[in-house]
Amino acid sequence: xxxxxxxxxxxxxxxxxxxxxxxxxxxxxxxxxxxxxxxxxxxxxxxxxxxxxxxxxxxxxxxxxxxxxxxxxxxxxxxxxxxxxxxxxxxxxxxxxxxxxxxxxxxxxxxxxxxxxxxxxxxxxxxxxxxxxxxxxxxxxxxxxxxxxxxxxxxxxxxxxxxxxxxxxxxxxxxxxxxxxxxxxxxxxxxxxxxxxxxxxxxxxxxx
Amino acid sequence: xxxxxxxxxxxxxxxxxxxxxxxxxxxxxxxxxxxxxxxxxxxxxxxxxxxxxxxxxxxxxxxxxxxxxxxxxxxxxxxxxxxxxxxxxxxxxxxxxxxxxxxxxxxxxxxxxxxxxxxxxxxxxxxxxxxxxxxxxxxxxxxxxxxxxxxxxxxxxxxxxxxxxxxxxxxxxxxxxxxxxxxxxxxxxxxxxxxxxxxxxxxxxxxxxxxxxxxxxxxxxxxxxxxxxxxxxxxxxxxxxxxxxxxxxxxxxxxxxxxxxxxxxxxxxxxxxxxxxxxxxxxxxxxxxxxxxxxxxxxxxxxxxxxxxxxxxxxxxxxxxxxxxxxxxxxxxxxxxxxxxxxxxxxxxxxxxxxxxxxxxxxxxxxxxxxxxxxxxxxxxxxxxxxxxxxxxxxxxxxxxxxxxxxxxxxxxxxxxxxxxxxxxxxxxxxxxxxxxxxxxxxxxxxxxxxxxxxxxxxxxxxxxxxxxxxxxxxxxxxxxxxxxxxxxxxxxxxxxxxxxxxxxxxxxxxxxxxxxxxxxxxxxxxxxxxxxxxxxxxxxxxxxxxxxxxxxxxxxxxxxxxxxxxxxxxxxxxxxxxxxxxxxxxxxxxxxxxxxxxxxxxxxxxxxxxxxxxxxxxxxxxxxxxxxxxxxxxxxxxxxxxxxxxxxxxxxxxxxxxxxxxxxxxxxxxxxxxxxxxxxxxxxxxxxxxxxxxxxxxxx
Numbered sequence: 001x002x003x004x005x006x007x008x009x010x011x012x013x014x015x016x017x018x019x020x021x022x023x024x025x026x027x028x029x030x031x032x033x034x035x036x037x038x039x040x041x042x043x044x045x046x047x048x049x050x051x052x053x054x055x056x057x058x059x060x061x062x063x064x065x066x067x068x069x070x071x072x073x074x075x076x077x078x079x080x081x082x083x084x085x086x087x088x089x090x091x092x093x094x095x096x097x098x099x100x101x102x103x104x105x106x107x108x109x110x111x112x113x114x115x116x117x118x119x120x121x122x123x124x125x126x127x128x129x130x131x132x133x134x135x136x137x138x139x140x141x142x143x144x145x146x147x148x149x150x151x152x153x154x155x156x157x158x159x160x161x162x163x164x165x166x167x168x169x170x171x172x173x174x175x176x177x178x179x180x181x182x183x184x185x186x187x188x189x190x191x192x193x194x195x196x197x198x199x200x201x202x203x204x205x206x207x208x
Numbered sequence: 209x210x211x212x213x214x215x216x217x218x219x220x221x222x223x224x225x226x227x228x229x230x231x232x233x234x235x236x237x238x239x240x241x242x243x244x245x246x247x248x249x250x251x252x253x254x255x256x257x258x259x260x261x262x263x264x265x266x267x268x269x270x271x272x273x274x275x276x277x278x279x280x281x282x283x284x285x286x287x288x289x290x291x292x293x294x295x296x297x298x299x300x301x302x303x304x305x306x307x308x309x310x311x312x313x314x315x316x317x318x319x320x321x322x323x324x325x326x327x328x329x330x331x332x333x334x335x336x337x338x339x340x341x342x343x344x345x346x347x348x349x350x351x352x353x354x355x356x357x358x359x360x361x362x363x364x365x366x367x368x369x370x371x372x373x374x375x376x377x378x379x380x381x382x383x384x385x386x387x388x389x390x391x392x393x394x395x396x397x398x399x400x401x402x403x404x405x406x407x408x409x410x411x412x413x414x415x416x417x418x419x420x421x422x423x424x425x426x427x428x429x430x431x432x433x434x435x436x437x438x439x440x441x442x443x444x445x446x447x448x449x450x451x452x453x454x455x456x457x458x459x460x461x462x463x464x465x466x467x468x469x470x471x472x473x474x475x476x477x478x479x480x481x482x483x484x485x486x487x488x489x490x491x492x493x494x495x496x497x498x499x500x501x502x503x504x505x506x507x508x509x510x511x512x513x514x515x516x517x518x519x520x521x522x523x524x525x526x527x528x529x530x531x532x533x534x535x536x537x538x539x540x541x542x543x544x545x546x547x548x549x550x551x552x553x554x555x556x557x558x559x560x561x562x563x564x565x566x567x568x569x570x571x572x573x574x575x576x577x578x579x580x581x582x583x584x585x586x587x588x589x590x591x592x593x594x595x596x597x598x599x600x601x602x603x604x605x606x607x608x609x610x611x612x613x614x615x616x617x618x619x620x621x622x623x624x625x626x627x628x629x630x631x632x633x634x635x636x637x638x639x640x641x642x643x644x645x646x647x648x649x650x651x652x653x654x655x656x657x658x659x660x661x662x663x664x665x666x667x668x669x670x671x672x673x674x675x676x677x678x679x680x681x682x683x684x685x686x687x688x689x690x691x692x693x694x695x696x697x698x699x700x701x702x703x704x705x706x707x708x709x710x711x712x713x714x715x716x717x718x719x720x721x722x723x724x725x726x727x728x729x730x731x732x733x734x735x736x737x738x739x740x741x742x743x744x745x746x747x748x749x750x751x752x753x754x755x756x757x758x759x760x761x762x763x764x765x766x767x768x769x770x771x772x773x774x775x776x777x778x779x780x781x782x783x784x785x786x787x788x789x790x791x792x793x794x795x796x797x798x799x800x801x802x803x804x805x806x807x808x809x810x811x812x813x814x815x816x817x818x819x820x821x822x823x824x825x826x827x828x829x830x831x832x833x834x835x836x837x838x839x840x841x842x843x844x845x846x847x848x849x850x851x852x853x854x855x856x857x858x859x860x861x862x863x864x865x866x867x868x869x870x871x872x873x874x875x876x877x878x879x880x881x882x883x884x885x886x887x888x889x890x891x892x893x894x895x896x897x898x899x900x901x902x903x904x905x906x907x908x909x
Contacts, residue, residue, distance in 0.1 A: 025365050029438040032468060036430055039472040043506055047480070047491070050502060058490070058497030134489050138497030141489035145480065163854045170858055180857070 023179050030183040034190050041194050044146040045201055051139040052206060060137035063206035066127045072203050075119045076195065079154075082112035083192040086185050093178055099168050102181070106168070109188065110161045113154050120151050147202060150194050157191060160184055218838035219413065224391045237323040240302060245389045274816040276367035277777055278352045281374050283671055285349025286664065288374075290740075292341040292381055297737045299334040303327065304695065304730035308723045310713045317713045324712040328395035329414070331710055333384060335398025336418060339514070340425055341381040343652070346660040347521040348377070348432050351460045354667055355436065357768035357775065358454045360445025360784045365438040367814040373428040373435065375824025380425025383831045387417045391835070394418045397710065399507060400481070402492035402500050407485050413835050419482050420831035426474050433467025436460055445767075447786035451545070454766045454790075455538060458545050459524030462552035466513045466520075469556070473510035477503055486834075504566065508559035516555035518652065520548060522659020523590055526615065529608040529666055530594040532762050534601025535890055535906065537790060540593040547586035547593075554583045564635045573632040580630035584623060591620065602890060606762075607681030608662035614689035615654045615662075622650030625700065643703025649696045658688065661740070668747075669761050669900065673774040674754040678894045680743040687736035695729025698722040758882050758900030763890055763907070765793030770801065772878040773900055778811045778866055781875040796907040802882045808872040812863040822852055 050056070088105035092098070124144075127133075134144035164184055167177050211219040222228065226241035259265050272280055306327055310320030318324060352370065356363055364370045387393040394414035396405040405415045440461045444453070453461075481503065483489040490496040492503045531538040538544065560568070560576040595616070603609060625647040629635050638644065661684075669675045702722050707714060747754055759773040770792045771779060782805040788794040795801035826848040833841035887903040888895075 025438060025442045028442060029365060029434055032434045032437055036434065036468045036472050039469055040476055043473055043476045043509070047476075047502055047506070050499070051497060056497040056499070058495075060497070134483075134487065136490075136496070138490045138499060141480075141483065141491050141497075145483060145489070145491075159850065163857055166854075167857055171860060174860070176860070 022175055023182060026179050027182055030186055034186060044149065045197060048142040048146050048202060051142040056137065056139040058137040060140060061130055061132045066130060066132040067203055067207060068123060069203065069207060071119050071123050072199065075116050076199050078112050078116040079195050080192055082109050082116065083189050085109045085112055086188045089181060090185050093173065093181055099173055102168055102173065103165055106161050106165050110158050113158045117151060117154055143202065147198060150198055153191055157188055213837045218836040220836045225389060236321050237326045240322055241326060248385060248388050273821050274818050276371050276814045276817065278356050278364045278367065278370055279775060281370050282349045282353030285345040285352060285374055288378055288381060289342050289345035289349060292337050294737060296334055296337045296342050297733055299330050301730040301734050303330050303334065304727045308727040311717065311720060312713045312715060314715055319713065325395060327712040329393045332395055332397050333393045337384060339398055340422065341384060343518045343656050344429060345377055347518065350660060350663050351436060351521060353671060354456055354768065355439060355460050357779055358457050358766055359440065359443060360448055360767050360780065360786060361439065361443040362779050363814065364435050365443055366435050368817060368819055369431055370435055371820025372823050373432040375820040376428030376827055377425045379824045379828035379831060380421040382828050383417055383421040399511065402481055402484065402503050403494050405481065406493055415485065416835040419478050420834055422478050423475060424827045424831050426471050429467055430471040433464045433471065436464035437468060440464065445784050445786050452786060452789045455527035455544055456524035459520040459548050462520050462548050463517050466517045466552055470510045470513035470517065473506050477506040501566065504563045508562045512559040512562065513555045516551055519655045520551065522655050523548065525659045525663035526594055526612055529612060529662055530597040532764050533606055533609045534598045534603045536597055536601040539596035541789065543589055544593050547589045550586040551583060554579065558583065561630060564632045565639055577630050577632045581627055584627055587623060604890060604893065606894065607665045607678060607685050610682050610685035611658040611662035614685065615658045618654035618692060619651060622647060622654060625650060638703055640708055641703035642699040642707050642709050645709050646696050646699035646703060653692045669756045670759065670768060670773050670775060673757060674747060674751040675756055675761055675898065676747045677743055677750065680739060680746055684736055684739040684743050687732055687739050691729050691732030691736050694732055695726050698725045753896045756898060756900030758885060760902050761893060761898050761900045763902035765790035767792050776874055777813060778871060781805055781808055781871050793907055796904040801904060802879055804875065804879050808868040810868050811866040811871060813866055815861055815864045819852065819856060823849060
């Protein structure tokens with residue numbers, strides 16, 4: 001293909017050579033994957049909305065009984081800071097700041113993601129203690145599935161961060177690793193995007 | 209029904225095989241069940257024996273199972289599809305045999321070859337297999353084989369991912385197959401609607417088999433869609449603008465986009481049903497806030513686009529063969545592109561017609577009825593375009609054209625009955641009768657099956673280097689046409705007479721003549737299947753006489769016909785520069801199409817890897833373990849998949865280099881063969897003189 005219209009990812013710039021070509025196809029492919037994943041979340045959002053009525057609640061505990069908006073706010077802050085921290089990874093790769101800085105920012109991302117999961121799991125446990133288990137109603141099934149799937153994504157992202165850190169240590173910042181880091185970036189920011197939807201639709205709408 | 213769960217083997221014990229059923233009760237139903245299981249066991253033993261006896265394990269592993277080559281992956285998909293098709297057709301015949309013997313009385317309705325529960329398993333596996341493990345592998349296989357060649361690319365964008373996709377599809381197919389021998393399959397039809405398929409009404413392993421086969425193979429199909437889309441967007445040869453792509457590439461692009469957006473809906477609906485069954489969630493249960501309408505909605509968000517995922521590649525094939533076998537340019541290229549894209553888009557807007565009768569308002573039904581009818585417009589455009597392509601062309605009645613003729617006649621009937629069903633008020637009368645069964649077989653068999661078989665016939669020489677026997681090819685095609693007519697047109701009549709679909713019995717003798725006609729049709733379909741197998745065998749025996757090393761047996765116009773047959777693994781010695789739609793045809797018009805490239809360079813090929821095979825094994829083990837509640841195996845298999853991915857990511861994998869000298873050597877020999885071989889005219893292409901080198905002057909006019 002021509003040189004025009006190459007994928008304008010952050011890892012591209014002077015001196016990255018063949019990473020251009022590889023990123024062109026691979027990162028584009030990952031964007032396509034993310035679109036497909038977005039369809040999954042889209043359907044779960046729609047399902048959640050459809051169960052958010054008296055029939056779906058089925059006499060079980062509802063949003064007012066279960067949601068702790070302060071904890072949700074903390075989770076939001078942690079996750080969005082995690083997204084910001086990934087900018088550190090991207091910039092360190094782009095400006096060739098060396099592997100230590102890349103590793104440090106990766107560790108920061110994992111830490112913030114882990115803290116997010118801590119608060120999320122704590123909320124789940126509290127809710128289950130109040131009878132808000134997924135088996136209690138259609139609405140709770142939809143809530144646990146949607147928020148839980150996002151949590152699983154965050155967990156997978158942390159595992160991926162670990163795998164990338166290992167690759168950076170073992171392989172160094174070769175072209176393949178750079179391309180994968182930029183895909184991980186797409187994924188990590190995608191989790192923020194989904195969370196904004198969850199924060200608004202799952203928590204704010206029923207509490208409003 | 210529910211068995212105790214042990215720590216090692218889960219719910220598995222010796223009571224789950226059809227042989228145990230046979231020992232308990234001997235009747236025609238248990239004999240059929242045990243017979244089918246025996247066919248599976250004997251088939252597996254025979255396959256292992258042949259591979260061992262011929263010493264083919266090594267070549268199979270090295271050349272096929274570990275190859276990331278899209279052409280080989282495509283062939284493996286098609287083999288998988290054909291094997292599953294044999295089972296699907298035989299099941300159809302068993303169902304027809306049952307119904308022909310199933311006239312009971314009101315006092316004693318249960319009669320016929322198989323028990324009602326067995327019959328329900330038959331239509332459930334038949335539908336599941338035909339949609340997910342026949343049609344999908346056939347079309348994905350054909351696209352894998354053809355698409356990169358038509359685009360002027362060496363391979364897919366992600367060759368190893370392609371391998372993984374195949375592995376996941378095969379793992380799903382394997383789960384459906386093993387359900388024949390170990391345990392039972394679900395009885396909820398291919399859609400497995402809850403609440404019937406929930407834990408309360410279907411406590412056994414049957415629905416779980418369906419769920420895991422669908423979840424695993426569904427992920428494979430999603431990944432395939434991404435691979436196709438990225439390949440089309442990023443790997444086209446220089447000069448291959450979108451409006452220069454062959455029509456098959458266009459329909460592949462539509463299919464790819466549809467897979468990306470439609471498959472996740474199936475993943476979600478199946479996952480929710482799995483959560484209901486395994487973890488006591490209440491998405492689709494009758495109580496505690498469950499709502500099965502959400503299942504119908506989400507499932508058909510996938511299910512409706514799916515039928516166009518199935519048909520669009522066939523439309524691509526018909527576009528190619530109508531042009532090639534009438535020696536004319538495709539009529540209305542642009543309108544065919546627009547029609548394909550329109551079909552892809554409209555297909556996402558009509559899903560609700562699958563539940564017209566399930567309680568929404570008349571206004572909603574009208575909107576979706578009209579949307580459904582609209583899809584007839586682009587489809588009609590296509591039919592007219594193909595007819596106009598053939599009009600006053602030099603049409604040769606080769607096997608693909610026989611299929612296409614059958615398609616013209618029968619598919620239009622199927623489309624018409626679809627328009628009838630799209631009217632909600634008519635749908636209220638006939639939607640759950642065999643009229644509906646007749647309709648969808650009437651579009652899927654002439655559309656998908658004929659299209660795929662025509663495509664296999666058309667591209668077979670490119671894959672294996674020899675043509676398929678024309679006489680047997682035509683006989684097969686005619687048998688499939690006759691078989692369809694007898695097997696399915698009677699179902700329209702019976703549907704209008706009031707026979708419900710999926711019913712294991714009936715009491716009215718007025719159905720009998722039509723049942724017998726349908727039974728005859730099933731026998732013809734079996735004969736067609738045998739004839740198809742025989743076509744492959746005869747052609748393989750005569751492969752010397754049928755060989756076409758020149759690679760262009762039909763005097764084609766698209767890029768893939770410029771390479772030798774069978775295609776070398778690198779496909780093109782150097783990536784072609786495309787200057788025209790029908791580039792190869794234009795090069796023939798210009799004269800000297802086989803000019804050698806100016807220079808040869810080293811070619812990088814992705815290295816062979818067992819990655820896909822290992823992931824397939826882990827996915828199969830995961831599915832099987834989940835079906836039988838073997839938790840330790842499920843956890844191990846589940847963890848194996850990310851472990852395999854991480855392990856692969858840690859290593860630097862060097863591509864395999866094919867040296868310029870090797871490429872040049874093989875390419876020179878090909879061009880010398882073409883130069884010294886007498887070209888043949890179109891009229892001679894079914895004769896043994898056809899060596900794959902056509903008379904290019906026929907393109908000049």
